[in-house]
Amino acid sequence: MSKAMKKIQVTIGLFILSTVLAVSNLAATEHSDPLPSWQEGASKQAIINFVNDVTKRNSPNFVEKNARIATFDNDGTLWAEQPIYAQLMFAIERIYTLAPQYPQWQTQQPFAKLLKGDVKGALSHNENAVNDIVMAANTGMTDEVYTHIVQQWFAKAKNPSTQQLYSNMVYQPMLELIAYLQHNAFKTYIVSGGGIQFIRAWSEQVYAIPPEQVIGSTMKRSYQHQGTKKIIMREAEMDFYNNKNNKVIAINSHIGRRPIAAFGNSDGDMQMLNYVTDGKGARLGMIIHHTDAKREWAYDRTSQIGHLSEGLDKAKEKNWQIVDMKNEWKTIYPVIPK
Amino acid sequence: MSKAMKKIQVTIGLFILSTVLAVSNLAATEHSDPLPSWQEGASKQAIINFVNDVTKRNSPNFVEKNARIATFDNDGTLWAEQPIYAQLMFAIERIYTLAPQYPQWQTQQPFAKLLKGDVKGALSHNENAVNDIVMAANTGMTDEVYTHIVQQWFAKAKNPSTQQLYSNMVYQPMLELIAYLQHNAFKTYIVSGGGIQFIRAWSEQVYAIPPEQVIGSTMKRSYQHQGTKKIIMREAEMDFYNNKNNKVIAINSHIGRRPIAAFGNSDGDMQMLNYVTDGKGARLGMIIHHTDAKREWAYDRTSQIGHLSEGLDKAKEKNWQIVDMKNEWKTIYPVIPK
Numbered sequence: 001m002s003k004a005m006k007k008i009q010v011t012i013g014l015f016i017l018s019t020v021l022a023v024s025n026l027a028a029t030e031h032s033d034p035l036p037s038w039q040e041g042a043s044k045q046a047i048i049n050f051v052n053d054v055t056k057r058n059s060p061n062f063v064e065k066n067a068r069i070a071t072f073d074n075d076g077t078l079w080a081e082q083p084i085y086a087q088l089m090f091a092i093e094r095i096y097t098l099a100p101q102y103p104q105w106q107t108q109q110p111f112a113k114l115l116k117g118d119v120k121g122a123l124s125h126n127e128n129a130v131n132d133i134v135m136a137a138n139t140g141m142t143d144e145v146y147t148h149i150v151q152q153w154f155a156k157a158k159n160p161s162t163q164q165l166y167s168n169m170v171y172q173p174m175l176e177l178i179a180y181l182q183h184n185a186f187k188t189y190i191v192s193g194g195g196i197q198f199i200r201a202w203s204e205q206v207y208a209i210p211p212e213q214v215i216g217s218t219m220k221r222s223y224q225h226q227g228t229k230k231i232i233m234r235e236a237e238m239d240f241y242n243n244k245n246n247k248v249i250a251i252n253s254h255i256g257r258r259p260i261a262a263f264g265n266s267d268g269d270m271q272m273l274n275y276v277t278d279g280k281g282a283r284l285g286m287i288i289h290h291t292d293a294k295r296e297w298a299y300d301r302t303s304q305i306g307h308l309s310e311g312l313d314k315a316k317e318k319n320w321q322i323v324d325m326k327n328e329w330k331t332i333y334p335v336i337p338k
Numbered sequence: 339m340s341k342a343m344k345k346i347q348v349t350i351g352l353f354i355l356s357t358v359l360a361v362s363n364l365a366a367t368e369h370s371d372p373l374p375s376w377q378e379g380a381s382k383q384a385i386i387n388f389v390n391d392v393t394k395r396n397s398p399n400f401v402e403k404n405a406r407i408a409t410f411d412n413d414g415t416l417w418a419e420q421p422i423y424a425q426l427m428f429a430i431e432r433i434y435t436l437a438p439q440y441p442q443w444q445t446q447q448p449f450a451k452l453l454k455g456d457v458k459g460a461l462s463h464n465e466n467a468v469n470d471i472v473m474a475a476n477t478g479m480t481d482e483v484y485t486h487i488v489q490q491w492f493a494k495a496k497n498p499s500t501q502q503l504y505s506n507m508v509y510q511p512m513l514e515l516i517a518y519l520q521h522n523a524f525k526t527y528i529v530s531g532g533g534i535q536f537i538r539a540w541s542e543q544v545y546a547i548p549p550e551q552v553i554g555s556t557m558k559r560s561y562q563h564q565g566t567k568k569i570i571m572r573e574a575e576m577d578f579y580n581n582k583n584n585k586v587i588a589i590n591s592h593i594g595r596r597p598i599a600a601f602g603n604s605d606g607d608m609q610m611l612n613y614v615t616d617g618k619g620a621r622l623g624m625i626i627h628h629t630d631a632k633r634e635w636a637y638d639r640t641s642q643i644g645h646l647s648e649g650l651d652k653a654k655e656k657n658w659q660i661v662d663m664k665n666e667w668k669t670i671y672p673v674i675p676k
Contacts, residue, residue: 042529113574143590187550198596210404211594218591223583223609230612232590244559250572252481253556254592256538257548271561274568 034180037173037331043286043323047177050284054260055184061282064259065185070261070284071272072178074192074199074216076306077265077288078207079170082297083161085305085337086169086195088130090153091137092119098136111136135236138195139219143232150201164333167206172334174263174288178207181261189259191251192216193243193268197234215254217242247272265290266306273311273320285320287311292326340490363675372518374512380623381661385515388622392598393522399620403523407597408622409589409610410516410538412530412554414603414644415626416545417508420635421499423643424507425532425661426468427477430457436474449474473574476533477557481570502671505544510672512601512626514542516545519599527597528553529589531581531606535572553592585610603628604644611649611658623658625649630664 038044054063075081095105095114105111110129113122123130138146159169178188188209192199196216203209220235242250248271251259261284262269262276269287277285290299290306300308315322325332376382392401413419433443433452443449448467451460461468476484497507516526526547530537534554541547558573580588586609589597599622600607600614607625615623628637628644638646653660662672 066542147437184643196591197594204404212407212592215596221587221590223586223613229616230609232613234587248561248570249559252559253534254550256535275561275570278567285448 007168013263034183035173035176037176037329039330041328043321043328044285046284046321047180050261050282051180051184051187053282053326057200063281067257067260068087068181068186069189069255069259069277070181070186071189071215071255071258071263072174073266073269073272074190074194074289077263077269078174078178078190079166080159080162080296082299082308083305085157085194086157086166087138087198088123088134089157089160090150090198091134093153093157094137094149095133108168131238135219138198139234139236141234142226143197143221143234146197146234149199154202168333169201170206170334171288171329171332173329175207175334177263178209181271182208186261187213189251189255190214190216191242191247191262193241193247195219196242215242215247215250243268245271251275260284260287263288264311266308267310268307268310270314274318277318277320285318287315287320287322289322289324291324292329292332294326295332296325298326358383372521373511373514375514375667377666379666381659382664383517383657384622384659385544386415388620389518389522391620401598401619402460404672405518405598406522406524406597407527407593407595408524408599409529409553409593409597409601409614410512411602411604411607411610412528414628415601415607416512416516416528417502417504418497419644420637421643423532424495424497424504425476425536426461426472426521427495427498428488428536429472429492431495432487433471469576471665473557477572477574478537478563479572481535481559481572484535484572485539488536492540503612505540506543506671508672509626509667511667513545513672514603516547520546524599525568527589528552528554528591529580529600531579531585533557534580553580553585553588562599581606582670583609586613589613597606598622600624601626602649604646605648606645607654608648612656613658615658625653625658625660627660627662629662630667631671632664633670634663636664 027074034045035044053059054060054068057061069087072078075085092114095111099105099115105115110122110125110132113125114133122133141149154166158165158277162169181188190199190207190213192215194216196218197213199216200211200214203214204211216238220237220239222233222235223230233337240246240250247269251272258279259276260279260282262273263286264270264273265288273285277283287308289308290297292298299306300312311320314320373382373385391397391399392406393401408417413423419606430452433449437443437453448460448463448470451463452471459472479487492504496503500507519526521591528537528541528545528551530545530553532554534552534556537554538549538552541552544558556577558575560571560573561568561611578584578588585607589610596617597614598617598620600611601624602608602611603626611623611625615621625646627646628635631638637644638650649658650660652658
């Protein structure tokens with residue numbers, strides 16, 4: 001055999017070997033646990049059964065790839081919402097940053113209380129207090145400037161209780177769930193009561209969910225002249241509050257077909273779960289129940305943030321799966337390499 | 339050489355051969371004309387230059403796949419809008435269908451004129467006439483029922499001038515353009531003044547654009563009880579009219595980042611073109627100019643449908659490419675196999 005022939009044989013051999021390895025590697029991936037942070041139990045099994053049911057070609061509940069749509073609430077479902085919503089923390093911190101430009105805030109409520117450090121007093125000053133703070137912090141700039149401000153804040157801001165970066169306060173089991181669904185050709189959407197552009201500023205980096213798959217509350221915006229350019233200006237007026245029935249309307253506006261899986265944690269999500277699980281065929285409705293006072297927070301019926309009562313009452317009748325965080329999640333937060 | 343060895347050699351040989359064929363086949367696809375219905379000329383060259391510019395890794399204007407977003411107006415850009423918008427024809431025909439259930443329409447304008455066959459008189463009866471007809475035809479049913487009604491109509495309805503199915507009135511060059519962009523990892527969106535659910539009912543079948551990538555005008559909807567179920571009801575009130583500046587706002591709401599290419603045909607699209615081409619890096623703004631009275635319709639500055647004046651005046655300054663249909667499109671409509 002000539003040297004050239006030997007070289008070709010070796011090349012072919014290596015080629016076949018690498019192909020075999022690639023195929024067996026794929027098989028290993030297919031069979032490895034897609035949800036390692038989930039305890040073996042009812043919730044994990046419900047997820048896996050559902051995904052198998054809608055993705056196996058021979059299943060009576062098979063769903064074509066383009067109709068595999070899953071919707072997730074954000075606060076309390078994908079990341080921690082205690083002791084105060086992240087976007088409200090953003091707003092408060094932005095008021096502190098902006099204060100030197102607005103000397104009138106020193107005497108104007110609710111800003112005056114806030115600037116004296118009385119957060120609770122400021123937020124409960126009157127029924128408009130939260131709105132006034134949110135508007136002052138989230139509007140009056142262009143859409144591009146706003147996105148930049150949020151990203152700068154997000155890179156450094158920390159949860160006031162845990163002193164962890166917000167990107168470390170997402171739930172590892174939910175990151176695995178999103179990735180598992182995406183791997184099975186699902187389009188994963190966030191459907192949040194939070195601001196749509198606030199979440200979009202970091203959703204791709206944190207959840208691998210692109211801006212166009214984020215649905216949230218919106219401020220009025222105008223497309224207007226600024227010098228020789230035209231810009232999108234964020235106006236200080238609410239346009240659409242994405243909660244309860246409005247989550248269903250927003251899904252209809254943005255997606256235009258009924259999702260087949262929905263995940264939430266508070267009563268504001270139950271209309272979405274109802275809409276999704278009311279559809280024909282295999283459906284998955286899942287409620288994240290905050291039962292872990294030690295590793296996270298335990299709250300439901302009496303909490304103002306993430307109030308959950310209707311969901312607990314109706315879950316059985318509606319066949320919604322309740323995730324008991326304390327017992328069903330091995331880990332809560334991701335271990336981020338430093 | 340043993341029989342087994344020979345078999346292995348033949349198998350390997352066939353495997354390599356098929357790999358080589360697959361690769362060369364791919365190369366052939368890469369080099370074949372992606373836009374066969376476009377004449378060689380300025381517009382075709384502008385498209386190909388732009389796509390190369392944003393997709394070649396070594397290009398200074400390279401754009402990551404997730405940011406390759408293109409937006410298309412629908413009426414007059416992707417399909418014919420003369421002699422009357424398709425959705426208005428749908429509305430008129432639906433009034434005829436519904437008439438037996440509404441005897442009061444026999445004397446109530448603008449319906450009475452319509453039912454006597456005076457379409458022009460009905461539409462111009464007063465300033466609310468078009469709105470009254472559109473509302474009566476497009477609302478008052480659930481979202482699912484509406485989609486079904488539109489699909490049934492679409493399967494059989496014909497353009498009143500050409501007597502062709504509406505699916506045969508789409509522009510073949512634009513179908514090729516959409517496919518070419520999709521092949522290059524673009525997300526292609528429709529951004530239309532037409533009704534969002536009206537277009538979604540057939541956009542996937544006709545354009546290979548899924549419902550979630552269709553943006554349009556919306557009616558108010560409510561999520562309400564109907565017996566033991568809850569349904570999305572289409573209310574007889576305009577929610578959002580997606581035209582001019584609103585197209586930019588809607589892109590901001592639905593997509594959340596600036597597209598890099600936009601295609602329109604009337605002054606209602608110029609704000610969208612402006613927004614898209616105002617961005618940094620390579621941008622493509624393109625105006626379909628209806629110049630072909632013989633194969634289609636010729637109209638621009640004096641037409642009520644598809645009025646185009648600002649676009650023609652500003653194109654040069656804005657570096658927007660004007661497509662001269664008569665001279666730049668080899669074919670207009672697709673040849674649909676019967």
